[in-house]
Amino acid sequence: MATLKLPSTVPSPSEDCEQLRKAFAGWGTNEELIxxxxxxxxxxxxKKIQETYSETYGEDLxxxxxxxxxxxxxxxxxxxxxEPVERDxxxxxxxxxxxxxxxxxxxxxxxxxxxxxxxxxxxxxHAKYKKSMEEDIAYHASGNSRKLLVPLVSAFRYEGxxxxxxxxxxxxxxxxxxxxxxxYNDDELIRILTTRSKPQLNATFNHxxxxxxxxxxxxxxxxxxxxxxxxxxxxxxxxxxxxxxxxKVVRLAINKLGTDERALTRVVITRAEVDLQxxxxxxxRRNSVPLDRxxxxxxxxxxxxxxLALMGHGDAC
Amino acid sequence: MATLKLPSTVPSPSEDCEQLRKAFAGWGTNEELIxxxxxxxxxxxxKKIQETYSETYGEDLxxxxxxxxxxxxxxxxxxxxxEPVERDxxxxxxxxxxxxxxxxxxxxxxxxxxxxxxxxxxxxxHAKYKKSMEEDIAYHASGNSRKLLVPLVSAFRYEGxxxxxxxxxxxxxxxxxxxxxxxYNDDELIRILTTRSKPQLNATFNHxxxxxxxxxxxxxxxxxxxxxxxxxxxxxxxxxxxxxxxxKVVRLAINKLGTDERALTRVVITRAEVDLQxxxxxxxRRNSVPLDRxxxxxxxxxxxxxxLALMGHGDAC
Numbered sequence: 001m002a003t004l005k006l007p008s009t010v011p012s013p014s015e016d017c018e019q020l021r022k023a024f025a026g027w028g029t030n031e032e033l034i035x036x037x038x039x040x041x042x043x044x045x046x047k048k049i050q051e052t053y054s055e056t057y058g059e060d061l062x063x064x065x066x067x068x069x070x071x072x073x074x075x076x077x078x079x080x081x082x083e084p085v086e087r088d089x090x091x092x093x094x095x096x097x098x099x100x101x102x103x104x105x106x107x108x109x110x111x112x113x114x115x116x117x118x119x120x121x122x123x124x125x126h127a128k129y130k131k132s133m134e135e136d137i138a139y140h141a142s143g144n145s146r147k148l149l150v151p152l153v154s155a156f157r158y159e160g161x162x163x164x165x166x167x168x169x170x171x172x173x174x175x176x177x178x179x180x181x182x183x184y185n186d187d188e189l190i191r192i193l194t195t196r197s198k199p200q201l202n203a204t205f206n207h208x209x210x211x212x213x214x215x216x217x218x219x220x221x222x223x224x225x226x227x228x229x230x231x232x233x234x235x236x237x238x239x240x241x242x243x244x245x246x247x248k249v250v251r252l253a254i255n256k257l258g259t260d261e262r263a264l265t266r267v268v269i270t271r272a273e274v275d276l277q278x279x280x281x282x283x284x285r286r287n288s289v290p291l292d293r294x295x296x297x298x299x300x301x302x303x304x305x306x307x308l309a310l311m312g313h314g315d316a317c
Numbered sequence: 318m319a320t321l322k323l324p325s326t327v328p329s330p331s332e333d334c335e336q337l338r339k340a341f342a343g344w345g346t347n348e349e350l351i352x353x354x355x356x357x358x359x360x361x362x363x364k365k366i367q368e369t370y371s372e373t374y375g376e377d378l379x380x381x382x383x384x385x386x387x388x389x390x391x392x393x394x395x396x397x398x399x400e401p402v403e404r405d406x407x408x409x410x411x412x413x414x415x416x417x418x419x420x421x422x423x424x425x426x427x428x429x430x431x432x433x434x435x436x437x438x439x440x441x442x443h444a445k446y447k448k449s450m451e452e453d454i455a456y457h458a459s460g461n462s463r464k465l466l467v468p469l470v471s472a473f474r475y476e477g478x479x480x481x482x483x484x485x486x487x488x489x490x491x492x493x494x495x496x497x498x499x500x501y502n503d504d505e506l507i508r509i510l511t512t513r514s515k516p517q518l519n520a521t522f523n524h525x526x527x528x529x530x531x532x533x534x535x536x537x538x539x540x541x542x543x544x545x546x547x548x549x550x551x552x553x554x555x556x557x558x559x560x561x562x563x564x565k566v567v568r569l570a571i572n573k574l575g576t577d578e579r580a581l582t583r584v585v586i587t588r589a590e591v592d593l594q595x596x597x598x599x600x601x602r603r604n605s606v607p608l609d610r611x612x613x614x615x616x617x618x619x620x621x622x623x624x625l626a627l628m629g630h631g632d633a634c
Contacts, residue, residue: 119436122473132475134468135512146504150512151451154471156439158449187463195452195467 003276003312006040013052016041020049021057029068031302038077039309043084043273050081072261073303079269080310085117089124091266092133092153096140103145103231104249105266106137110152111238112245115159122153144185144228148235151194158197165203171196172207179219184229193235202240243275247282250291259298264307268295272310280311320593320629323357330369333358337366338374346385348619355398356626360590364400389578390620396586397627402434406441408583409450409470413457420462420548421566422583423454427469428555429562432476439470461502461545465552468511475514482520488513489524496536501546510552519557560592564599567608576615581624585612589627597628 011019016037023030023037041049053061065077079087088109095105109121125133138150171192178186196204208216217233224230237245250267253260271279280291287294292311296304308314328336333354340347340354358366370378382394396404405426412422426438442450455467488509495503513521525533534550541547554562567584570577588596597608604611609628613621625631 119473126473126475126477130475130477130479132473132512132514134472135475135514138508138512146508150508151467151471154468154473155451156436156443156449156471158443158447158452160443160447162447191455191463191467195449195455197449197452 001275001277002273003280003310004040004042004272005312006042006045010041010045013045013048014056016049017053017056017061020053020061024064024068031069031073032305034065034069034077035302035306035309036314038081039306039314046081047083069302071303072265072299073301073306075262076265076269076303076306079265080272080306083124084270084273085120085124086128087270088113088117088121089128089133091270092121092125093129093136096136101140103141103149103227104234106141106149107152107231107235108238108245110149110155111235112242115155115157118153119156145231147185148190148194148228148231151190152235155194157195158200160197161199162197163199163203165207168200168203169207169211171204172211175204175208175216176212176219179216182222184220184232193232193239198239201236205236205240243278243282246271246275246279247286250279250283251287254294254298261299261303264295264299268307268310276311318592318594319590320597320627321357321359321589322629323359323362327358327362330362330365331373333366334370334373334378337370337378341381341385348386348390349622351382351386351394352619352623352626352631355394356623356631360401363398367398386619388620389582389616390618390623392579393582393586393620393623396582397589397623400441401587401590402437402441403445404587405430405434405438406445406450408587409438409442410446410453413453418457420458420466420544421551423458423466424469424548424552425555425562427466427472428552429559432472432474435470436473462548464502465507465511465545465548468507469552472511474512475517477514478516479514480516480520482524485517485520486524486528488521489528492521492525492533493529493536496533499539501537501549510549510556515556518553522553522557560595560599563588563592563596564603567596567600568604571611571615578616578620581612581616585624585627593628 019033019037023033038046038049050061053059053064062078062081065081066074069077079090082090091105092109094100095102110118113121122133125131125136129136134150134154137153138146141149174188175192178184178189183189192204193201205216208214212219217236220229220233220236222229234245237248246267249263253263253267267279268276283289283291283294292308292313295307295311299307305314336350336354340350355363355366367378370376370381379395379398382398383391386394396407399407408422409426411417412419427435430438439450442448446453451467451471454470455463458466491505492509495501495506500506509521510518522533525531529536534553537546537550537553539546551562554565563584566580570580570584584596585593600606600608600611609625609630612624612628616624622631
């Protein structure tokens with residue numbers, strides 16, 4: 001389900017570092033070489049490259065990339081090079097800052113990562129920002145979105161397959177009642193969404209559909225423009241059908257007047273090693289255009305090459 | 318600060334198992350031998366004994382202890398033998414059951430363990446109960462206490478010493494304002510208590526005292542009998558001066574008409590390897606009686622011997 005393509009024989013970290021060093025040397029930067037290497041190494045390999053680079057040259061690979069590259073391409077390469085949990089910590093921290101605030105990014109990280117990964121992100125956040133993730137989110141968010149986001153990021157959901165059908169049925173009724181009453185920020189509704197395991201929630205939403213004839217997300221569309229309701233619907237999608245959620249993020253990013261590069265980059269970078277293949281399938285089904293072609297039309301230069309490389313295009317070296 | 322006393326030479330786990338097996342053999346049980354062994358082994362050693370026992374005899378030490386012992390002594394030995402994180406998971410689970418419900422136990426575990434320990438308790442809870450801890454707490458608690466307890470157990474507080482004094486001052490003012498308004502369940506008040514690091518909270522409460530002339534716990538005594546306010550005050554004590562909180566739990570347990578053995582057992586068992594020495598000092602200072610003497614007056618038999626052994630009395634073997 002990942003799209004990342006590794007070379008048949010992966011060079012040693014020191015060989016990779018030497019090549020990267022060459023790509024940085026002299027006037028101008030060899031962006032293509034950087035893509036050929038970094039966009040074809042997995043998380044563990046990139047980590048090893050970073051360590052070797054620092055041991056060999058006494059310098060920080062991320063800092064060197066930062067000074068050699070620019071704009072969207074720079075952001076994509078930097079985010080990609082970071083370890084996944086550090087990257088998530090970085091994205092969430094950015095999402096709590098005024099100018100780059102985004103409840104979506106916070107919700108995404110909270111709902112699409114495994115319980116264990118989310119814990120590791122929270123640990124990485126401590127190490128990097130000397131604060132807790134929920135502390136920053138609770139401080140910067142407010143109102144209904146805070147009421148939803150703080151328990152979402154603090155959850156450590158059970159990950160087994162066991163499902164309690166009686167509970168699923170009764171909680172489906174609770175959810176329906178709250179939605180009928182338009183109590184979208186009700187404590188019970190938020191408790192269910194933020195604490196139950198993903199398989200349990202799936203069963204609950206299925207019962208909801210069976211009992212009341214509509215999907216829960218449909219019933220949550222009372223006011224399509226309400227930002228909190230949008231966040232609630234997306235939370236449910238992320239918890240149950242993340243590939244559909246991501247398809248929509250990419251679709252909106254591409255269809256915008258002027259592409260939303262931040263969103264596009266985020267999806268490609270964070271999902272290339274996870275489920276970008278499934279997201280691309282969803283995209284093609286929904287838009288009748290292959291995702292790589294759509295990206296090719298909407299982006300250009302090294303940035304385009306980087307994204308397409310992560311989608312499995314081009315040669316690895 | 319722990320009171321646990323280990324023998325100068327600790328026997329091997331197989332020797333310990335052999336002795337325990339002897340204590341169980343024939344008519345009657347040798348309770349004293351059980352105490353001499355188990356009450357003088359630390360967490361890692363008890364774990365090894367459990368493993369060796371199961372490997373050697375194909376039986377579960379906890380089950381055998383359960384069938385050999387009875388009443389308060391049984392509960393003390395079983396709780397003690399469990400690994401600390403499993404014990405905490407057990408105590409919290411018990412605290413979410415109707416007949417043994419206790420918001421205090423949940424709050425205690427959430428506020429007096431380190432962030433890392435609390436995570437491990439949540440993992441142990443998954444393994445044992447096939448659910449998440451916050452899921453059970455959110456389901457069983459309600460109202461204001463739920464609003465406080467769920468974020469308390471879900472928190473992963475930063476544990477560094479860095480303190481932001483400007484923030485401490487502004488949040489002290491926020492807390493004071495909410496308390497003046499009697500908004501004890503206010504979102505901001507709960508956000509501060511449930512997300513900030515312990516050193517940061519300590520600074521905030523100090524500013525509170527400096528700025529407004531009263532400690533925050535004093536100002537939270539508006540209605541001394543209100544259960545939620547009591548829980549709020551205890552939360553603050555657990556986060557900043559846990560030994561004082563525990564001293565009071567023990568004092569109330571002992572001074573009750575008929576000792577509260579569950580509370581007494583819980584404090585001695587969960588703190589013997591942590592800070593029972595400090596708690597005993599607090600107890601003596603507050604009551605002018607040494608804690609071990611008070612326990613001796615209020616309890617008897619093997620139960621008394623077990624508690625006193627954990628306080629450092631008696632011979633280890």
